[in-house]
Amino acid sequence: MQLFKLLGNKRLFIMLIGLVAFIAIMGFTLGPRASLSWPEKFVKDTVGFVQSVFYKPAAYIAGFFEDVRNMKGIYEENEELRRAVAQYSRESASYNTMKANYEELQDILGFTKNQKERYKYNYRTAQVLSVNSDPNNRTLVVDLGERDGVRPNMSVTTVDGMVGIISSVSNFTSTVKLLTTMDAQDPNPQPISVTAIGKEDKTFGVVESYDEKTNTLLMTRISEDDPIKKGDKIISSGAGGVIPQGMIIGKVLSVQTSQYGQSRTATIEPAAKFDDWKYLIIVFTPEEPE
Known part of the structure; x- marks a missing residue:
């Protein structure tokens, strides 16, 4: 009777049933089986x-x-x-x-x-500092001057050919006057006495002007019997003592009779390029005793 009374307690009865179910589930879970419940x-x-x-x-x-x-x-x-x-x-x-x-x-x-x-000359490489593109006064300024031994009228060239002469000198820089400024009508002309390679004892003339329209130099005072012809390479002859011998001037494009008929002229394509300046070469010749 006491057991039934005890079981009559609903809370205790539910706990007992839960404990039995838990033990049963644990036993079922721990047992060997192939699948989950x-x-x-x-x-x-x-x-x-x-x-x-x-x-x-x-x-x-x-x-x-x-x-x-x-x-x-x-x-x-x-x-x-x-x-x-x-x-x-x-x-x-x-x-x-x-x-x-x-x-x-x-x-x-x-x-x-x-x-x-x-030729027994000395050469100094000069860097171009500035370019004056004025058509009436085409000049360059280089970084060698009087302290470096540069003097007016020295020749200036590139590997390809002569480009001009030194027109003025300061202590540290020099101004180069280009061949493209040559004009026969100039009151102070500086013509270049020239000859042809391989014909040094037969060909003579003077380069004294530049034609801006054709970008060519004009060689004048060529005698009638001069063997000069198209393709000849023209260099300075050294006559006159200003421009040293052997400066490369250019190549003959054509030879024609002058307008007076007493001599001939030649059109020269300059060897130097006058559009890209980085370095120039100044030719140092022995200074003449005064």
Whole structure:
């Protein structure tokens, strides 16, 4: 009777039933079996669903911040690459400039060596500082002056050919008057006595003017029996004592009879190029005693 009274207590009865069910489930779970029971499946599915509900947003947020960190790293790498490309471009331009200058100086060195073997002159390389493009006063300024031994009327040339003469000198710079300013009507003309290579004892003439329309020099005072012809290379003869012998002037394009019929003239294509100035060569001749 007491047991039934005890069992009549509903709370205790429910606890007892729950304990028995728990022991039964534990025994069933620990026993060997091939598949899960439906309570286990229910619990696992419920836990898995809850985990997925929280895991996916968390994974998305974590991935977002990871992408942000990666984007920052990519941006920094791109900035480094931009700086590297800019540095490479500057170094490439500097290298190309140095290479061009080196090749030009190598050409000048070869030129001066050959000229020294042929003529007893000294040569100094001068850098062009400025260019006056006034058609009536085409001049250049170079970085050698009186302190370097430069004197007025010295010849100035490039590897290709003569470009002009020194017209004035200061302590540190000199002004070069170009052959393109030569004019027979100039009150102070500076004609160049010339001859042809291989015909030094037969061909004579004077270059005294430049034609801007045709970009050619005019050689005058050529005798009727002079063997000069198209294609001859014209150089300075050294007559007159101002322009030294052997300065390359240009090439004969044509020979024609002068307007008076007593002599002939020749049209000369200048050997030098008058459009790109970086370096010039000043010819130092022995100074004549006064």
